[in-house]
Amino acid sequence: MRKILAFVFFIIFCGFLFISVYELHTFGDPPSDMDDYIINNAQNQTGANNAVTSVVFDYRGYDTLGEATVLFTAIAGVMILFRKRREP
Amino acid sequence: MTDEGLSLIVQNIVSLLFPLALIFSFYIILFGHVTPGGGFQGGAVGASAVVMLIVAFGAKKIHGNMSHENMSIFESTGALIFILTGLIGLIVASTFLSNFLVDTPLFGEIPAWGSNPGILNSGGILPVLNIAVGMKVIAGLSAVVLLMALAMEGKKK
Amino acid sequence: MIYNLPFYAVIIIIAIGLYIIAFKRNLIKIAMGITIIQSGVNLFLITLGYRKDGLAPIFTHLPKDTPIPNGMVLPVPQALTLTSIVIGVAVLALILSFIIVLFREYGTLDTYKMRRLKE
Numbered sequence: 551m552r553k554i555l556a557f558v559f560f561i562i563f564c565g566f567l568f569i570s571v572y573e574l575h576t577f578g579d580p581p582s583d584m585d586d587y588i589i590n591n592a593q594n595q596t597g598a599n600n601a602v603t604s605v606v607f608d609y610r611g612y613d614t615l616g617e618a619t620v621l622f623t624a625i626a627g628v629m630i631l632f633r634k635r636r637e638p
Numbered sequence: 639m640t641d642e643g644l645s646l647i648v649q650n651i652v653s654l655l656f657p658l659a660l661i662f663s664f665y666i667i668l669f670g671h672v673t674p675g676g677g678f679q680g681g682a683v684g685a686s687a688v689v690m691l692i693v694a695f696g697a698k699k700i701h702g703n704m705s706h707e708n709m710s711i712f713e714s715t716g717a718l719i720f721i722l723t724g725l726i727g728l729i730v731a732s733t734f735l736s737n738f739l740v741d742t743p744l745f746g747e748i749p750a751w752g753s754n755p756g757i758l759n760s761g762g763i764l765p766v767l768n769i770a771v772g773m774k775v776i777a778g779l780s781a782v783v784l785l786m787a788l789a790m791e792g793k794k795k
Numbered sequence: 796m797i798y799n800l801p802f803y804a805v806i807i808i809i810a811i812g813l814y815i816i817a818f819k820r821n822l823i824k825i826a827m828g829i830t831i832i833q834s835g836v837n838l839f840l841i842t843l844g845y846r847k848d849g850l851a852p853i854f855t856h857l858p859k860d861t862p863i864p865n866g867m868v869l870p871v872p873q874a875l876t877l878t879s880i881v882i883g884v885a886v887l888a889l890i891l892s893f894i895i896v897l898f899r900e901y902g903t904l905d906t907y908k909m910r911r912l913k914e
Contacts (some may be wrong), residue, residue, distance in 0.1 A: 556817050564810050571802045578798070578847035584687060585844075585871055586864040589852055597740045597748045598671035598761040599702060601852035601870040606676065607767045609913060611735040614767075615720065617878045624885035625778040627708065628892045630784045672855055678881055753857035775881075782888050789895055 640721040641791055643696035651696040659687035667772035668765065681775025688780035697787035708752035709781040716773035723766055737762040801842040808835035822897070822904045826890050833883040837876050844872035 575581065575597055589601055590607065596604040643649065667680030692700050727736040739745050739762045747760045806830055814873060815828030849868040850861055861867070894904070 553816055560817060564900055567806045569801060576715050576798060577801060578845055580844055580869060582869055585869040589864050589867055589872060593749055593751055595697060596737060596762055598764050599749055599756050599854040601874050603670050603764060605870050605874040606877060607764050609887045610736055612651045613878060620882055621778060621885050624889050628782050628785060631896060632789050674853060678877060753854055756855040
């Protein structure tokens with residue numbers, strides 16, 4: 551039946567996820583060359599005290615523009631779906 | 639959701655609490671470069687304040703003033719401010735979204751290195767972009783919830 | 796194995812969300828399963844950037860004797876998680892709008908019945 555096949559693929563996928571934990575770094579000791587540069591130079595180059603906001607809007611501002619476009623497209627889609635039909 | 643909103647006690651308390659929640663969301667948006675927060679976080683708090691108003695008063699009453707056409711104008715203004723700031727950065731310093739407001743009197747002080755109490759006048763183009771994204775998120779999310787509440791009316795069991 | 800415990804928590808959350816999508820019939824439950832998988836992926840992005848005994852990367856009123864690059868958590872995974880949360884909200888808004896239109900069209904929320912009514 552289809553449910554037994556779905557269950558077998560589910561077990562295989564969870565086993566694959568479980569094995570891939572052994573390839574990650576240990577929790578609490580990440581490789582961090584780029585982030586050390588950003589924390590050291592964010593106050594001189596950007597002028598803000600908040601390193602996370604300066605990464606979101608200054609060092610990676612183009613990704614924030616793409617995310618604002620995705621939000622705009624989703625809201626435009628919802629407005630199209632709930633349009634009122636005028637009865638002719 | 640019921641069509642007339644909730645009872646009279648709830649409507650009075652909500653009309654007292656709505657300005658407080660809106661001012662809190664403006665504080666989170668505006669101080670985005672000093673404390674944790676920023677455009678998206680403050681926008682989510684402001685949208686939840688408007689949703690509290692929709693639940694308490696009913697969707698038909700709110701649709702008179704805050705219709706989804708007005709919210710659409712507000713959201714498009716936020717997106718245009720974002721893109722215009724990027725294009726002015728392209729004209730001034732030949733990079734899209736470059737930080738051209740550092741060392742100018744508008745938002746341009748540089749804080750001392752290390753731990754310091756924050757300066758509101760600092761940050762370059764970060765406060766301008768925070769305000770633009772905050773307008774976009776508040777208007778967009780409250781328009782979505784208003785449209786869903788209008789589509790489901792008259793369907794009580 | 797006890798040191799990698801947040802990664803195992805992420806695997807359990809993604810497995811629960813995948814079980815809900817594959818084996819449940821109600822449309823609202825499938826939408827909840829998609830949201831649970833998105834929460835699991837956001838948790839994974841944040842726990843990639845944790846440094847042991849680290850503070851937030853914000854310089855306002857920092858305690859005076861923290862070492863500056865080595866005592867702070869990494870800021871870049873937090874920026875990526877913020878983008879991912881907003882995209883999750885946009886996708887959930889569209890999914891719920893489609894569910895409202897489908898309910899108005901068919902009168903039921905069961906995916907096994909929605910194929911039969913097409914005749």
